[in-house]
Amino acid sequence: MQKFTFAGRGRRRVAAGVAAIATVTGVMSGTAAHADDPIPTFDFANCPVLPAPYVNEGSVCVESIVTSGTFQLGKFNQQITSPIKLTFASALNPDTQLYTPIFGKMQADKMLVQPGIFGDPIVTAVYAKPEYAGVFDQPTGPDYHITLGMRIRLTNPFLGGTCVIGDTGNPITLNLTTGTTSPPAGTAPITGKPATIVQRTPFVIRSATHVDNTFSVPGADGCALDFGLVNAIVNAQAGVPSAAGKNQMVFNEYIGQKLYTALP
Numbered sequence: 001m002q003k004f005t006f007a008g009r010g011r012r013r014v015a016a017g018v019a020a021i022a023t024v025t026g027v028m029s030g031t032a033a034h035a036d037d038p039i040p041t042f043d044f045a046n047c048p049v050l051p052a053p054y055v056n057e058g059s060v061c062v063e064s065i066v067t068s069g070t071f072q073l074g075k076f077n078q079q080i081t082s083p084i085k086l087t088f089a090s091a092l093n094p095d096t097q098l099y100t101p102i103f104g105k106m107q108a109d110k111m112l113v114q115p116g117i118f119g120d121p122i123v124t125a126v127y128a129k130p131e132y133a134g135v136f137d138q139p140t141g142p143d144y145h146i147t148l149g150m151r152i153r154l155t156n157p158f159l160g161g162t163c164v165i166g167d168t169g170n171p172i173t174l175n176l177t178t179g180t181t182s183p184p185a186g187t188a189p190i191t192g193k194p195a196t197i198v199q200r201t202p203f204v205i206r207s208a209t210h211v212d213n214t215f216s217v218p219g220a221d222g223c224a225l226d227f228g229l230v231n232a233i234v235n236a237q238a239g240v241p242s243a244a245g246k247n248q249m250v251f252n253e254y255i256g257q258k259l260y261t262a263l264p
Contacts, residue, residue, distance in 0.1 A: 037068050039205060042256040044061055046105035046107070047061035048105075054089075054100065056261050058094070059090065060090045061263060062087070062088055063087050064254075066251045067080075069209075071152070073238060076239060084130055085106070086148070088102060089104065090138070101138040110128065110129040110153075110155065111128050112125060124158060129155070131150065132148075132149065132150065133172070135147060135149025135173055143177045143180075143194070148173070148174045149166075149168070149172065152164065154223070158224060160222075164222055165221075176210035178195065178208050179191065183213045183214045183245045187245035190248065192210050194208060198254070203262075205255065206255045208254075208255060209250065210249075211249065211250050213247065214245065216244040216247070217241060217242040217247050
């Protein structure tokens with residue numbers, strides 16, 4: 001089983017755990033976040049195996065598939081052009097009657113960076129791929145918060161395959177919400193959209209928009225075999241490191257959930 005690091009285990013009593021699951025499944029009002037995005041395919045293939053003492057009975061697997069949106073890191077403003085899938089569990093401990101979020105997997109394809117983000121001397125196409133960076137939690141609350149550590153891998157023949165903005169030691173830590181953010185002074189809050197049912201059978205699917213503009217972004221590392229000058233070029237082109245309030249994530253997504261006892 002793949003090892004993951006959590007930003008707080010988020011253990012809760014049954015009432016809180018049930019409330020958290022209800023929030024995940026979108027027991028809220030609101031409008032569809034992205035009516036023009038087709039509903040993606042859910043396969044629940046990456047639901048994490050539950051370690052002892054957690055049990056399948058009462059535990060829920062959640063797939064959240066981001067179908068559109070943006071990630072803005074400093075001057076780097078990238079449209080999400082291919083799906084980003086997050087799979088995790090809300091796992092029940094039958095002895096303590098507590099729920100714990102357990103991360104499964106993050107899947108994303110590389111996306112062609114918009115022309116103009118990088119210029120000379122990086123003269124060929126640059127691709128960006130969001131990746132998991134070792135931090136995950138699902139705090140309780142009315143606005144379906146998700147804490148997620150990410151890194152952005154930048155690739156092209158010049159940069160190589162090890163150029164990243166953020167890493168597991170210093171991730172881009174998002175505090176995503178479907179409510180309203182609380183950024184530093186001088187930055188306007190932004191508001192997501194709460195989960196709304198768009199399909200009831202064979203399992204419930206909801207749409208939502210998660211947002212965050214409160215996070216900071218570290219500088220690039222590992223570019224062109226970690227040659228310092230290339231890291232500096234990437235930093236200058238992307239506008240990183242970037243302080244909290246200067247960056248923004250918007251994730252338009254569909255959320256499906258199944259009980260572990262209903263998984264294939």
